[in-house]
Amino acid sequence: MTMSTTGGGRRRPPTIHDVAREAGVSRGTVSRVLNGGHYVSPAAQEAVNAAIRKTGYVVNRHARSLITGRSDSVGFLLTEPQERFFEDPNFNVLLRGCTSALAAHDIPLLLMIAGTPDERRRITRYITAGHVDGVLLVSSHSGDPVAAELREAGVPLVSCGKPIGPGSSASKVSYVAADDRDGARDMVRHLLSLGRRRVATVAGPLDLPGGVDRLAGYREVLAEAGLPVDEDLIVSGDYSRAGGESAAARLLDRAPDFDAVFVASDLMAQGVMSALQKAGRRVPEDVAVGGFDDSPAALTTEPALTTIRQPWDRISAEMVRVLLAQIGGEDPAAVILPTELVRRASA
Amino acid sequence: MTMSTTGGGRRRPPTIHDVAREAGVSRGTVSRVLNGGHYVSPAAQEAVNAAIRKTGYVVNRHARSLITGRSDSVGFLLTEPQERFFEDPNFNVLLRGCTSALAAHDIPLLLMIAGTPDERRRITRYITAGHVDGVLLVSSHSGDPVAAELREAGVPLVSCGKPIGPGSSASKVSYVAADDRDGARDMVRHLLSLGRRRVATVAGPLDLPGGVDRLAGYREVLAEAGLPVDEDLIVSGDYSRAGGESAAARLLDRAPDFDAVFVASDLMAQGVMSALQKAGRRVPEDVAVGGFDDSPAALTTEPALTTIRQPWDRISAEMVRVLLAQIGGEDPAAVILPTELVRRASA
DNA sequence: TCAGGCTCTGTGAGCGTTCACAGTAGAGAA
DNA sequence: TTCTCTACTGTGAACGCTCACAGAGCCTGA
Numbered sequence: 050m051t052m053s054t055t056g057g058g059r060r061r062p063p064t065i066h067d068v069a070r071e072a073g074v075s076r077g078t079v080s081r082v083l084n085g086g087h088y089v090s091p092a093a094q095e096a097v098n099a100a101i102r103k104t105g106y107v108v109n110r111h112a113r114s115l116i117t118g119r120s121d122s123v124g125f126l127l128t129e130p131q132e133r134f135f136e137d138p139n140f141n142v143l144l145r146g147c148t149s150a151l152a153a154h155d156i157p158l159l160l161m162i163a164g165t166p167d168e169r170r171r172i173t174r175y176i177t178a179g180h181v182d183g184v185l186l187v188s189s190h191s192g193d194p195v196a197a198e199l200r201e202a203g204v205p206l207v208s209c210g211k212p213i214g215p216g217s218s219a220s221k222v223s224y225v226a227a228d229d230r231d232g233a234r235d236m237v238r239h240l241l242s243l244g245r246r247r248v249a250t251v252a253g254p255l256d257l258p259g260g261v262d263r264l265a266g267y268r269e270v271l272a273e274a275g276l277p278v279d280e281d282l283i284v285s286g287d288y289s290r291a292g293g294e295s296a297a298a299r300l301l302d303r304a305p306d307f308d309a310v311f312v313a314s315d316l317m318a319q320g321v322m323s324a325l326q327k328a329g330r331r332v333p334e335d336v337a338v339g340g341f342d343d344s345p346a347a348l349t350t351e352p353a354l355t356t357i358r359q360p361w362d363r364i365s366a367e368m369v370r371v372l373l374a375q376i377g378g379e380d381p382a383a384v385i386l387p388t389e390l391v392r393r394a395s396a
Numbered sequence: 397m398t399m400s401t402t403g404g405g406r407r408r409p410p411t412i413h414d415v416a417r418e419a420g421v422s423r424g425t426v427s428r429v430l431n432g433g434h435y436v437s438p439a440a441q442e443a444v445n446a447a448i449r450k451t452g453y454v455v456n457r458h459a460r461s462l463i464t465g466r467s468d469s470v471g472f473l474l475t476e477p478q479e480r481f482f483e484d485p486n487f488n489v490l491l492r493g494c495t496s497a498l499a500a501h502d503i504p505l506l507l508m509i510a511g512t513p514d515e516r517r518r519i520t521r522y523i524t525a526g527h528v529d530g531v532l533l534v535s536s537h538s539g540d541p542v543a544a545e546l547r548e549a550g551v552p553l554v555s556c557g558k559p560i561g562p563g564s565s566a567s568k569v570s571y572v573a574a575d576d577r578d579g580a581r582d583m584v585r586h587l588l589s590l591g592r593r594r595v596a597t598v599a600g601p602l603d604l605p606g607g608v609d610r611l612a613g614y615r616e617v618l619a620e621a622g623l624p625v626d627e628d629l630i631v632s633g634d635y636s637r638a639g640g641e642s643a644a645a646r647l648l649d650r651a652p653d654f655d656a657v658f659v660a661s662d663l664m665a666q667g668v669m670s671a672l673q674k675a676g677r678r679v680p681e682d683v684a685v686g687g688f689d690d691s692p693a694a695l696t697t698e699p700a701l702t703t704i705r706q707p708w709d710r711i712s713a714e715m716v717r718v719l720l721a722q723i724g725g726e727d728p729a730a731v732i733l734p735t736e737l738v739r740r741a742s743a
Numbered sequence: 744t745c746a747g748g749c750t751c752t753g754t755g756a757g758c759g760t761t762c763a764c765a766g767t768a769g770a771g772a773a
Numbered sequence: 774t775t776c777t778c779t780a781c782t783g784t785g786a787a788c789g790c791t792c793a794c795a796g797a798g799c800c801t802g803a
Binding site: 062107109110111112114115120122125141144145148149152155157158159160161162164168171172174175177178179180290319349 | 454509
């Protein structure tokens, strides 16, 4: 049960002491080289680096953390009823992007999923105990109790997406989001530029900022074009494919003469197109369809879906940048990034 | 740059010393309570627990790790050209499952993605330096240099999926996989039970164990049914939708009279169905189609795809179980889990 | 009675770092 | 020369925990 359990044998790794001996300097000097190299002579610098290479030394992060109080790691926290995000391929891009951006700083990412109450408790305790330096938060409503508790404990926190909630406290929260409203404006303008005049919309859930902002963009463009806003042309769904199908059914029922529809998510757009085609409408000839997200689903529809791409790679990079800045003592910041219209066959 | 940077104020957390003082015992006794509670009187036990609750004490994992040499964390390593896995929704189930299973043991999961050479180097160094106790590996070919290096360094490792490579060393590798061969058998038997007799197959890449085993299952069932194996009925693809389309084209060209096809992945099955339908074949009337994976794509086809479900939730749980056992000193183990036939409309 | 065993407890050492401090050497100024 | 300043280096604490050990009290059996 003690010596050499597993094959291959993990021997004791070299310590800063070994490096110091090898280089013929003291621990302190090695430490200085490791942390920026100020006040260390070129000769010592060189000797230490050579010794590090020779011994294969890697700093023991536990020992370092013990004294610095930093953990040099950050958490990636999902408080969402996770299925929703886990099925969203963009989520993967986000997760991958955050991991890479952190890796460049040599900071590991700890994945935390707050599903069950037990998990929520564990995670809260883990984070507030200081085992991570900061948290990348993915949660549609930042009124989430876990998030609130973390904020209260003063843990550096960056949300993905605009947080909902009271404006007063929200101003203190860092977040990075795509410009939902502007993306919606682009899409609706595009539909109008195609000559469509009865433009409907399937909005997202209106208790979420994304849903609200995309709908606002829709309204703005109609107003700016001098078109009346017909409330019969506005329905909303839950971002799912099935939600899109039933939304389209309602639309066909209430205002069968629409000639374009802006759908607030690609998944819903998939459902909308399927429902329209079953009802005998041709896309895009009879009804032009525009989505939002540019998910892989947008390529599997027939015809391929015109949509709005959110800059997920930039979002993840900015989240990490803002979080690290905040860990470094800077104030919370909000970042809004531009979207992009992706023209395909459905509009 | 020093005192009270961020608002909210993170004060110094209580230490084991504070708990000991509060409970009127020594550090040693508190430590014993924390680690299993052997050789400690009920009275002391109770006093310590009360003190922990009162002070809100949480163990400092860095201090603990420094002395135990364990990190009490594990890595989840992706060495794959990651797009492939990141777009596979099953991957999300796996990642989520591993996170939860580990959370139950209070072990954080570090997400590591070995994409660029720089990332590979960083990750290898991080792991071999002992910053994680073990690694959950997702990689189709375990001949991967990172994996090989980890194995050489004696790092506990569990692969997801049967590793390819020389049988001799492979026997020392832990892995958890679905029973590909048996799943394939089930599907082909199902197709035969429908009365089909010219059953084709679109195999996966034959340099991957999954591809090989699924094809082996196909051959076995034909043999056991006394049916000839017509090599014209066997083509293979790369698991992608496009690969399925071109495979179907080849099949239609070489053996146009087949009345069923077992496709080694749902994504390919999607392509196969689309190609068949474009060629005027009805599914399932003319050709019954069976997939493999039970991905969400299986629900979007028309008709819905009959397929084989891999027990991803159990796979993740087993991976964690085997890894923790191995970290605890047990020998590597291989676990094969049963699949399940999901009957839908395409067969 | 004493030896030997159990159960329980406290103490000192040490894990590998960083940090504050004290010190050295050399350059330049008085 | 002597004094100060700067550039650099070494040293002894810590950080918060676990582990090995020593020892205390008690029970059991010879």
